[in-house]
Amino acid sequence: MDKRITHEESLQIINEMISEARNSFSADNAKSIIFMGYTVIIVAILNIALLYTLSNPANSYFVWFLMAPASLLNHLYIRKSSSEVATHISKVISAIWAAYSISIIILLSTLFAIIIILKDWKLTAYIMPTILCLTALGQYITSIACKFKPYKTGAVFFWLGALSCVAFLFTPYYAVMQFIILIICMLLGFIAPSMQLKKTLK
Numbered sequence: 001m002d003k004r005i006t007h008e009e010s011l012q013i014i015n016e017m018i019s020e021a022r023n024s025f026s027a028d029n030a031k032s033i034i035f036m037g038y039t040v041i042i043v044a045i046l047n048i049a050l051l052y053t054l055s056n057p058a059n060s061y062f063v064w065f066l067m068a069p070a071s072l073l074n075h076l077y078i079r080k081s082s083s084e085v086a087t088h089i090s091k092v093i094s095a096i097w098a099a100y101s102i103s104i105i106i107l108l109s110t111l112f113a114i115i116i117i118l119k120d121w122k123l124t125a126y127i128m129p130t131i132l133c134l135t136a137l138g139q140y141i142t143s144i145a146c147k148f149k150p151y152k153t154g155a156v157f158f159w160l161g162a163l164s165c166v167a168f169l170f171t172p173y174y175a176v177m178q179f180i181i182l183i184i185c186m187l188l189g190f191i192a193p194s195m196q197l198k199k200t201l202k
Helices: 008-051 057-081 088-118 121-146 151-168 174-200
Strands: none
Touching: 008 057, 008 174, 088 121, 121 151, 121 174, 151 174
16 A cells, blocks of 8 residues: 655655755856856946947947857856756746746847837837846746745845836936946846855855
8 A cells, every 4th residue: 555645744845856956956057147147247347338438329239249149158058067857846947047038039129129210219228127127037936946035035136126227217327327237236136146056055
């Protein structure tokens, strides 16, 4: 006769699965998340510098195309370093961030197409708050799936960053402040939690 699993045993199994997923996710992706975080910060700093050096500041936004090769290198790193056996939760988390990346690409492509057609660069004001909100969504869902609260705190930083962008929208400093806000959000909401996750494995 099969032995029935008690309520306490089932909870233990679930917690072990979540812990395994957290370890798998962190081992495969923590370094790549930190890498992408610093890449975004570097490109944001370049964008700020180009705003003050280019004759047409609007062209400074094209520096973000540097994210394409960086993302490709990051993807190749993940494929090379990821474990062959992935848990269901780790697959869900990977799918979330894959959907996030696709959403960002479609968002930027669509907005830039509209901006070029309408010749209205003021529409770029929608980009940063939307990206920050989407990043917050990914962080929040990841924190729930992994039961890792620092990612939830990171999501709050990104939501606050999106609201801060709106606060600076009607000031002459918005072009620069949106990137400063992005840099702060990446440091506190993206890189710091991932470093914390790495430390939990040591």
